[in-house]
Amino acid sequence: MTNDASGPEHPEEPGSQDQPAPEASVSVEEAAPGDSEDTSEKKHLPVWQESILLLGIALVLAIVIKTFFVQAFYIPSQSMEPGLIENDRILVQKVSYWFGGDPQRGDVIVFKDPGGWLSAEEDKSPTGVANWLSKIGLYPTGGHLVKRVIGTEGDVIKCCDDQGRILVNGQPIDEDDFLAKREGECDAVLPSGAGQKPCDWTVGPVPEGKLFVMGDNRTQSADSRYHMCAPDQDPCTQSPWVDADLVVGKVFSLVWPQSRWTWISRPDDFDDVPDTPPAGSDPS
Template sequence: MTDSDARLPERDPAPAPRRAWLRWSRSVRFWVVVLLSTVLITSLTSAYVVQPFVIPSGSMEGTLQVGDRVLVNKLAYRFGGDIHRGDVIVFDGAGSFDAETADDGPLVGLIRGAVAAVGLGTSSDSDYVKRVIGVGGDRVTCCDAEGRITVNGQPLDEHYLYPGDEPSSVRFDIRVPEGRLWVMGDHRSDSADSREYLGSPGGGTVSEDRVIGRVDWIGWPIGRWSSLRSDHG
């Protein structure tokens, strides 16, 4: 028997359609892994570090415009950082601005979270964005003889107000309870804020525990890229 006779017959290579199928299958698996990894990283970042948020109304004009995508710093207050007057915050108004909302269930919550993670919506219908005017212990009053809001007797320099707006058309005099905040929109004539909810639980104030984070940057549209400097009182 010759060497050539002893050789085993070579196996035929996989047919072309099968090779194409294997290449396609590997490619699909690769991109599925990439997609799932991206979603996981984005979700974790949104949940614990920075969350995109869409501005839904004109209550913060001209600081924030309708449709702006802002980035909310969720670490700003997480490790003992103080909430300051002048901070622009996102908070959950359930129980103060809104009645307690019913749980929509895990599936709806997951969908809301995924949409919020990419900045196409909010994680809750009760999320608000406003500016902090008074913190716990402050006495906030409208208005002095010159029509200015005062905090602890000192008038505020509210250069961020929407052009033509007065500080407030609603008179109030409130002592902010400890652990709570008095918040207002920059577009005072188009903002349902603490003034609107004086008769609600908390007297229009918001619990610090409901604060989601501080708005630090405008990320979209490109022409409005900027950081927001807090106007501390």
């Protein structure tokens, strides 16, 4: 006997007959014409805005570098010849004197005027646009002095031995490699009118936080010697010392003119100077 099935072999689930399959819920936004171009344009500033931004960054970097790291100066006089000539451009680094570092004997330093040391000619600063550029480190600065450190705290400086050399703490210094040709009997002749014999003087000990400095062109430099008091000068209203706090930094390179470009370093001649003067050398 056969059974007649009236329904389908696999009946569909209730409610599923003739129901369309659900569509995935997808939201698609059609890109409007020109949208890709707008996105590309938003990624790039106009040229004029980029230029202003880059200029601003460059100015900030220049100010930071000048303030903390390296600054350009020009030589204002003949006092450091033959190594540095008037109007030479030099670079001064400030890192050596960070965190308690102090100028050392033999360093060529740039420092602010202790008061009345700069002549009218030396005190001139750039004018106009050059003056503005110098303030942000894009042009060499003026109105400062450039000298060589001869004595530091505690040192006694004497002029001179039988060969005309200065003595620091009793140690003669051979300065022939960097001094201008000697014009006189010694390397540290006093200026006329100083009230002492030109090649027979002693000064020190250098007070705490002070420096004794001289130019390399000794007959053309109004340096610490020029501001010494004569033995019979009373009261003494001047001082040969430079406050270490006035030091801007150490000269490390002559950069212009290009034909004379060179590194500037501390001479070895100061290496043998003892830290303390010999007994009985205190002029006071």
